[in-house]
C-alpha cells in the first residue's frame with residue numbers, strides 16, 4: 001500500500017513515464033482529438049476521455065452536465081457520442097446486490113510521491129503526476145494516467161450518493177482502462193487532499209503546478225475492499241470496455257472544499273445508468 005515504485009522493464013512504458021508534462025499534455029490533446037477511424041483502430045477508449053479534454057471544442061462536440069448539452073442529450077450532439085444512448089454497459093451505476101467474488105482479486109497500489117499538476121478542463125479538476133504510479137490488479141499492471149473529481153458522486157452504493165467521487169484513471173500496456181473510484185464524504189480533510197485544494201485552478205484551461213511533492217498513496221483509504229464491474233467512460237464518448245473498481249471505504253473532504261469545487265466546476269455527475277444483466281463482484 002505504501003508508495004513503492006516498481007521499475008518498468010518495457011521500453012514503451014519507460015517512454016510514457018519519461019514524458020515531460022507539456023509533452024504529456026500534447027499527447028492527451030492529440031488523443032482527445034482523434035478521428036473515429038483512428039479511435040476504432042485502437043479499439044480501446046482513450047484515458048483522456050474519462051474526464052473530457054479542455055481542448056475538445058476544436059475537434060469534438062461540446063457537452064455539458066446541464067441543459068441542451070446535458071447527459072440526456074449527449075448522443076444527439078454528434079454520432080461519435082451514440083454509445084452514450086445505445087450502450088448496454090454504461091457507467092456510473094447504483095451498486096446493489098453485489099456477489100462475493102469466487103476467487104479474491106488481488107489489488108495492490110504502487111503509488112509514489114510525485115510533483116502534481118492540476119488542470120481545470122471545464123468538466124473537472126484533473127490532476128497529473130510526473131513519477132511512475134501503478135496498480136496491480138490480478139497480476140496485470142496498470143499505470144496511473146490522471147485523477148479527477150465529480151460532485152456529487154457518480155456511483156451510488158445501495159441507492160446512496162456521496163458528496164463527491166474521485167476517479168483514478170489507469171491504463172495497461174495494451175490500452176485497457178481501469179478506473180478506481182473513491183467516494184468522498186464530509187469530515188476533516190486529509191492533509192494531502194487539503195493541500196491539493198489549496199491550489200485548485202479557478203479559470204477554464206488554467207493549469208497549476210502544486211509547489212510540493214505529494215504522496216498520492218496518502219489520499220487513498222486504508223481498506224481496499226471494493227466492488228468491481230465492467231462499464232464505460234462516464235463522459236462522452238461513453239466508450240465501453242472499462243474495468244471499474246469502486247472502493248467501499250470513503251475518504252474525507254471538508255464541506256467548504258466541496259463548495260469551492262462546485263463554485264469552480266459546478267455539478268459534474270452523470271446520472272446512474274441501467275445495470276442490465278451485469279455482474280457486480282465484491283472483493
Ligand SMILES: [Zn+2]
Nearest residue numbers: 050051167234
Ligand atoms: Zn470521472
